[in-house]
Amino acid sequence: xxxxxxxxxxxxxPEAIRAVPVRHPGRWISAAVIVVLVAQIVxxxxxxxxxxxxxxxxxxxxxxxxxxxxxTIALTIIAMAMGILGGIVLAVMRLSANPILSxxxxxxxxxxxxxxxxxxxxxxxxxxxxxxxxxxxxxxxxGWLITDDPTTIFTKLVAACLGLGLNEAAYMAEIARAGxxxxxxxxxxxxxxxxxxxxxxxxxxxxxxxxxVIIPPTGNETISMLKTSSLASVISVVELLYTAQxxxxxTFQVIPLLIVASIWYLFMTSILTVGQYYIxxxxxxxxxxxxxxxxxxxxxFLVTRSPVMxx
Amino acid sequence: xxxxxxAEAVHKRFGNLEVLKGIDLEVAPRDVFCLVGPSGxxxxxxxRCINHLEKIDAGRLSVDGELVGYRQKGDKLYELxxxxxxxxxxxxxxxxxxxxxxxxxxxxxxxxxxxxxxSGEAKATVRARAEKLLDRVGLKEKADxxxxxxxxxxxxxxxxxxxxAMQPKLMLFDEPTSALDPELVGDVxxxxxxxxxxxxxxxxxxxxxxxxxxxxxAIVFMDDGVVVETGKPRDVLTNPQHERTKAFxxxxx
Numbered sequence: 133x134x135x136x137x138x139x140x141x142x143x144x145x146p147e148a149i150r151a152v153p154v155r156h157p158g159r160w161i162s163a164a165v166i167v168v169l170v171a172q173i174v175x176x177x178x179x180x181x182x183x184x185x186x187x188x189x190x191x192x193x194x195x196x197x198x199x200x201x202x203x204t205i206a207l208t209i210i211a212m213a214m215g216i217l218g219g220i221v222l223a224v225m226r227l228s229a230n231p232i233l234s235x236x237x238x239x240x241x242x243x244x245x246x247x248x249x250x251x252x253x254x255x256x257x258x259x260x261x262x263x264x265x266x267x268x269x270x271x272x273x274x275g276w277l278i279t280d281d282p283t284t285i286f287t288k289l290v291a292a293c294l295g296l297g298l299n300e301a302a303y304m305a306e307i308a309r310a311g312x313x314x315x316x317x318x319x320x321x322x323x324x325x326x327x328x329x330x331x332x333x334x335x336x337x338x339x340x341x342x343x344x345v346i347i348p349p350t351g352n353e354t355i356s357m358l359k360t361s362s363l364a365s366v367i368s369v370v371e372l373l374y375t376a377q378x379x380x381x382x383t384f385q386v387i388p389l390l391i392v393a394s395i396w397y398l399f400m401t402s403i404l405t406v407g408q409y410y411i412x413x414x415x416x417x418x419x420x421x422x423x424x425x426x427x428x429x430x431x432x433f434l435v436t437r438s439p440v441m442x443x
Numbered sequence: 444x445x446x447x448x449x450a451e452a453v454h455k456r457f458g459n460l461e462v463l464k465g466i467d468l469e470v471a472p473r474d475v476f477c478l479v480g481p482s483g484x485x486x487x488x489x490x491r492c493i494n495h496l497e498k499i500d501a502g503r504l505s506v507d508g509e510l511v512g513y514r515q516k517g518d519k520l521y522e523l524x525x526x527x528x529x530x531x532x533x534x535x536x537x538x539x540x541x542x543x544x545x546x547x548x549x550x551x552x553x554x555x556x557x558x559x560x561x562s563g564e565a566k567a568t569v570r571a572r573a574e575k576l577l578d579r580v581g582l583k584e585k586a587d588x589x590x591x592x593x594x595x596x597x598x599x600x601x602x603x604x605x606x607x608a609m610q611p612k613l614m615l616f617d618e619p620t621s622a623l624d625p626e627l628v629g630d631v632x633x634x635x636x637x638x639x640x641x642x643x644x645x646x647x648x649x650x651x652x653x654x655x656x657x658x659x660x661a662i663v664f665m666d667d668g669v670v671v672e673t674g675k676p677r678d679v680l681t682n683p684q685h686e687r688t689k690a691f692x693x694x695x696x
Contacts, residue, residue, distance in 0.1 A: 319543060322545070322602075326605070328557065328560070328561055
């Protein structure tokens with residue numbers, strides 16, 4: 133018997149096992165087949181004259197394309213901001229004890245999730261042409277005229293933001309609701325027992341914890357929105373896709389300009405993917421004992437083989 | 444002297460199930476009452492009625508001379524608003540079986556949250572008090588940790604500090620040691636013993652008969668929604684008067 137309490141008498145440790153590892157010929161063969169196929173496709177894409185890479189290079193950083201990228205980003209940010217804020221409000225309404233509030237929220241979600249976003253975009257785009265004026269006032273009472281010409285307020289960009297944002301709010305509402313419901317009931321009880329009002333405990337205790345559940349699908353929604361914003365081209369908002377369309381309508385370089393647009397979409401979604409990873413990491417604070425290492429830390433581990441402490 | 448907690452014929456039902464069938468109880472300031480009894484006897488429900496986490500259906504329940512959840516004008520009762528109920532809860536600390544610490548806040552954040560946000564006290568004052576409280580429960584060096592990094596016993600002691608940070612005049616404990624590993628129970632009970640020695644009025648739902656005997660001013664034995672027997676811990680534990688008390692004690696002692 134060894135006595136673990138005595139340092140001068142260390143327990144005998146057997147030698148580490150040395151064995152011939154199992155060979156995996158199947159893995160090597162399948163890898164080789166895939167590598168050949170991929171190389172063929174890449175070669176075809178690079179050397180195919182139809183892709184006109186010189187044209188792609190010429191337009192990739194052209195002023196009008198960059199302007200289109202800016203509009204796409206603005207559209208995505210505004211629509212997502214509307215979607216997230218609206219979604220949280222709708223989710224809180226949906227969970228409210230007041231049947232009118234939760235009913236209205238249910239109908240909103242039913243309406244905006246049940247019709248295509250393209251139809252909604254066209255709806256907001258065409259709405260100002262059929263209403264004469266917009267005024268603000270007491271319900272069913274006197275009002276003050278705001279404008280005789282609704283198109284000055286409902287510009288194409290506003291129509292696009294409304295179409296995308298209001299639709300997104302319906303989806304975000306369900307995501308936020310799932311997040312709020314995921315928080316343990318004991319948390320609200322503990323908050324109440326400390327004297328917190330419902331509103332305060334929602335803001336300080338429930339929502340921050342719901343975020344951990346809400347963030348990952350919201351990241352997906354943002355990436356999806358970046359691409360869906362291209363639908364605004366249909367109502368001639370000059371975003372990335374419509375810019376490319378305008379250029380190829382003039383120059384007939386259809387494929388190269390679609391490639392230009394795709395490269396930009398891919399670049400932006402890649403950035404968002406990385407951003408999402410770090411935001412998720414931040415909101416998982418307190419959820420587990422230690423945070424998972426970042427990709428950089430993992431890379432360092434692969435290179436040096438020394439375990440890193442996640443910070 | 445006004446009783447800290449006064450219950451007269453308190454009834455509570457969940458749907459068809461009558462959980463409290465007329466509870467009468469009077470807890471004087473500085474008293475430590477231990478509620479014991481089989482599970483399902485209504486101990487926790489009664490405790491939760493005291494700070495209005497559950498609404499009572501009939502009877503009268505008051506804390507420090509004021510009705511719980513209602514205001515009386517003439518012979519009419521007016522329900523209190525969410526804000527008013529919260530105002531009153533600030534004076535009653537509660538500790539839960541499952542700790543319910545806020546996992547997204549640090550230990551210090553947990554303790555400081557309510558005094559800063561609810562009573563709106565200055566951050567520096569609260570911080571000093573929170574650090575003192577954490578020192579008192581023996582967890583000063585864990586102030587910057589998150590709850591998930593603590594053991595169950597440490598989490599429960601933080602929960603006690605969190606409740607004390609609101610400077611309550613009454614503390615409710617709902618089976619504070621039931622979710623703990625046996626070797627961690629002692630630390631939590633030590634903290635509670637210290638509180639009792641300082642004169643805090645406490646109502647403790649517990650299965651720790653040793654604690655009840657040593658610290659309690661009274662043991663209240665509940666079964667099936669009624670108080671079966673109340674008395675000095677020594678008397679109830681060594682010389683129970685009712686059959687049901689005897690049967691219960693023979694199983695737990």
